[in-house]
Amino acid sequence: MSSHGAPIPMTSRACGPLKGEAQVPGDKSISHRSLILGAMCIGETTITGLLEGQDVLDTARAMRAFGAEVTDHGGGRWSVIGVGVGGFAEPDGVIDCGNSGTGVRLIMGAMATSPIAATFSGDASLNGRPMARVTDPLALFGTQAVGRTGGRLPMTVVGAADPVPVRYTVPVPSAQVKSAVLLAGLNAPGQTVVIEAEATRDHTERMLAGFGAEISVVETAEGREIKLTGQPELQAQHIDVPRDPSSAAFPVCAALIVPGSDVLVPGIGLNPTRAGLFTTLREMGADLTYENEREEGGEPVADLRARFSPDMKGIEVPPARAASMIDEYPVLSVVAAFAAGQTVMRGVKELRVKESDRIDAMATGLRANGITVEDGPDWWTVTGAVHGNVAGGAVCASHLDHRIAMSFLILGMAANAPVSVDDGGPIATSFPIFEPLMAKLGAQVSRDTA
Ligand code: S3P
Numbered sequence: 060m061s062s063h064g065a066p067i068p069m070t071s072r073a074c075g076p077l078k079g080e081a082q083v084p085g086d087k088s089i090s091h092r093s094l095i096l097g098a099m100c101i102g103e104t105t106i107t108g109l110l111e112g113q114d115v116l117d118t119a120r121a122m123r124a125f126g127a128e129v130t131d132h133g134g135g136r137w138s139v140i141g142v143g144v145g146g147f148a149e150p151d152g153v154i155d156c157g158n159s160g161t162g163v164r165l166i167m168g169a170m171a172t173s174p175i176a177a178t179f180s181g182d183a184s185l186n187g188r189p190m191a192r193v194t195d196p197l198a199l200f201g202t203q204a205v206g207r208t209g210g211r212l213p214m215t216v217v218g219a220a221d222p223v224p225v226r227y228t229v230p231v232p233s234a235q236v237k238s239a240v241l242l243a244g245l246n247a248p249g250q251t252v253v254i255e256a257e258a259t260r261d262h263t264e265r266m267l268a269g270f271g272a273e274i275s276v277v278e279t280a281e282g283r284e285i286k287l288t289g290q291p292e293l294q295a296q297h298i299d300v301p302r303d304p305s306s307a308a309f310p311v312c313a314a315l316i317v318p319g320s321d322v323l324v325p326g327i328g329l330n331p332t333r334a335g336l337f338t339t340l341r342e343m344g345a346d347l348t349y350e351n352e353r354e355e356g357g358e359p360v361a362d363l364r365a366r367f368s369p370d371m372k373g374i375e376v377p378p379a380r381a382a383s384m385i386d387e388y389p390v391l392s393v394v395a396a397f398a399a400g401q402t403v404m405r406g407v408k409e410l411r412v413k414e415s416d417r418i419d420a421m422a423t424g425l426r427a428n429g430i431t432v433e434d435g436p437d438w439w440t441v442t443g444a445v446h447g448n449v450a451g452g453a454v455c456a457s458h459l460d461h462r463i464a465m466s467f468l469i470l471g472m473a474a475n476a477p478v479s480v481d482d483g484g485p486i487a488t489s490f491p492i493f494e495p496l497m498a499k500l501g502a503q504v505s506r507d508t509a
Pocket of ligand 1: 087088089161232233234235236238260385386409413
């Protein structure tokens with residue numbers, strides 16, 4: 060089922076070369092954080108290029124429920140008049156975060172040190188995902204949470220009235236957990252310290268500094284140690300949201316596997332905590348170049364040019380790179396199906412607790428399309444079809460997971476027979492213009508009618 064409404068079955072067929080420019084939408088991670096941090100300032104934060112996907116729209120609605128004035132000015136321009144650190148009001152109703160783990164976990168952190176209660180819920184996918192990874196560290200501040208068995212939503216969080224600062228080592232490589240603790244630390248007196256053994260996306264740290272918080276990051280023997288001084292007065296900002304590398308991954312990977320393709324994806328952030336897929340593809344022998352490399356808003360940015368790459372080879376993806384490409388393994392596995400030999404992906408246990416169990420969802424669908432996949436608890440391998448001869452022809456379950464749905468539709472663009480997904484509805488959570496954007500490049504993706 061789609062996250063909001065009836066399932067939307069979709070089919071993708073082999074197409075001619077993909078050509079042209081793909082202007083992908085704003086970064087999902089930065090869009091959520093812009094709204095949440097804007098709501099924690101005094102004054103008006105203005106945002107351009109906000110991703111208007113359902114996940115982010117749900118966060119915008121949540122920020123209104125906590126008392127911020129969030130306005131959509133059209134064309135990706137938004138403003139947020141915040142209530143200040145510790146100024147959240149208690150929401151009247153349930154906070155519905157839809158499909159978004161990032162939304163719910165960051166918002167829980169942001170309200171956890173205010174003397175209010177809030178009940179959170181989501182769709183069937185989100186209500187099945189683990190929340191203890193966030194509520195355990197929040198309990199150290201004095202926050203209480205009661206949810207369903209296994210720490211699942213719906214869940215009521217009661218913020219700490221007298222929060223204490225926390226020192227916490229994140230036990231799983233998760234930017235959501237790190238960010239929830241930092242956002243909670245904003246309204247605790249003194250210094251909150253978060254240590255992560257593996258570097259995960261650092262947007263929260265960068266943006267907190269941009270909003271005027273006192274925050275420092277040092278590399279220690281235990282990993283990255285982030286120190287945040289609580290109770291700052293955050294300064295409203297203008298944020299120009301960069302385009303999302305995780306969305307860019309889809310037209311880039313499609314171009315690599317569809318014969319004759321040449322696609323330009325302009326203005327993509329290459330923050331090293333996000334760009335692991337592109338490094339991996341280049342190691343596999345992809346014809347993927349960075350053009351017009353520059354810096355925008357303190358981040359490295361380039362225009363990506365991807366051309367059909369018939370000579371790619373499978374590689375062993377370094378496990379240390381996993382966090383920097385965690386959302387891109389599903390589409391990487393599709394490219395791996397067209398690369399010679401085996402692609403080995405280890406150290407990716409986190410894939411099992413995303414919007415779906417992404418190893419299981421991809422392995423099942425790839426096998427149904429004639430591809431050899433092996434998997435274990437925290438690893439999987441994909442063996443490329445000889446001469447890129449991928450059978451296709453199967454209907455794949457998307458499990459309420461946007462990235463699974465888009466990955467199988469990319470597969471269909473270069474497989475011998477069409478590939479279908481039972482529900483493309485969740486694509487709207489992160490990439491609402493996926494269909495017209497891919498169609499403009501020459502892809503043949505259609506909605507199936509009963
Ligand atoms: C995100 C962090 C990652 C990622 C998600 C976005 C974020 O999740 O998968 O799509 O914006 O912080 P984890 O923190 O669970 O790894």
